[in-house]
Amino acid sequence: MxxxxxxxxxxxxxxxxxxxxxxxxxxGRLALAxxxxxxxxxxxxxxxxxxxxxxxxxxWNIDQQFPPDKPxxxxxxxxxxxxxxxxxxxxxxxxWRPNDFPLWGMHVMADNNANRQLGIIIAMRETMRxxxxxxxxxxxxxxxxxxxxxxxxxxxDATRWxxxxxxxxxxxxxxxxxxxxxxxxxxPPTSRELNQRNIELIRLLQxxxxxxxxxxxxxxxxxxxxxxxxxxxxxxxYFYHAQGYAHVMYYMMQAVKREYHQSxxxxxxxxxxxDETIDPLxxxxxxxxxxxxxxxxxxxxxxxxxxxxxxxxxxxxKMYSIREELEx
Numbered sequence: 001m002x003x004x005x006x007x008x009x010x011x012x013x014x015x016x017x018x019x020x021x022x023x024x025x026x027x028g029r030l031a032l033a034x035x036x037x038x039x040x041x042x043x044x045x046x047x048x049x050x051x052x053x054x055x056x057x058x059x060w061n062i063d064q065q066f067p068p069d070k071p072x073x074x075x076x077x078x079x080x081x082x083x084x085x086x087x088x089x090x091x092x093x094x095x096w097r098p099n100d101f102p103l104w105g106m107h108v109m110a111d112n113n114a115n116r117q118l119g120i121i122i123a124m125r126e127t128m129r130x131x132x133x134x135x136x137x138x139x140x141x142x143x144x145x146x147x148x149x150x151x152x153x154x155x156x157d158a159t160r161w162x163x164x165x166x167x168x169x170x171x172x173x174x175x176x177x178x179x180x181x182x183x184x185x186x187x188p189p190t191s192r193e194l195n196q197r198n199i200e201l202i203r204l205l206q207x208x209x210x211x212x213x214x215x216x217x218x219x220x221x222x223x224x225x226x227x228x229x230x231x232x233x234x235x236x237x238y239f240y241h242a243q244g245y246a247h248v249m250y251y252m253m254q255a256v257k258r259e260y261h262q263s264x265x266x267x268x269x270x271x272x273x274x275d276e277t278i279d280p281l282x283x284x285x286x287x288x289x290x291x292x293x294x295x296x297x298x299x300x301x302x303x304x305x306x307x308x309x310x311x312x313x314x315x316x317x318k319m320y321s322i323r324e325e326l327e328x
Contacts, residue, residue, distance in 0.1 A: 075194035119244020
């Protein structure tokens, strides 16, 4: 009688084939899922890229809104352009991004526009401050009430989600800018007109030059304030923040050119210098690489921060030239 134990299938024999098949099938499904997720992320980023290109161009033509052959109230074009810039950020694309809910916050996906909007609101605050303190006020004259409220509204925390939300305060600021414009057309006017004095315009240019100086420093920055190096994923934040400055100045320089047309007509060189400032600001405001590269000066890859800085520095230098002409 044979008492030998029955033959057991080998672990590597035919009985393991179904297990191996399941493993290969699972691996294949995981690979397909990973490819699908990667393709979806790529698609989202491409869509955001082209969406940002469209968003960066504000549909605001001053000559159409205020035809050159028709009169306007001093301060009207300036305030209307500020309102249009802010309105565009609040109601187009994803709306106001820096204060979005954490699951879809400014560091997730559409962070480029969030950083751009942070630059925009800083430039808006400085532009608003000079408008309130200098362009519509001389010496001991009182402040314009609507401009006071609009200035306070625009200084609300850009990242505040509720109580109050940034959007609610900025919308209120836009409403008070439009109330200021309405007050210019009342009889008698209840809003303070822009005074069109060169000395006050110099204050505005100085504020803008200071912002462009900040942009220049960040576009060349290699270390953060805490001493840590600027990483590849940081460079686009500096790029879009600086671009936000340029966006505001591009449209506001056009508004100022119309507001101060009498001074510019007396000195044609000023008109030329304004155009030579507006042009690089417009190019800086609409640069949109698919990926913001940070290549070395002698490398084969682009350095988009340096490319943007060329336009920023050109605009800043032209503003210096305008200031020198105004001081003569």
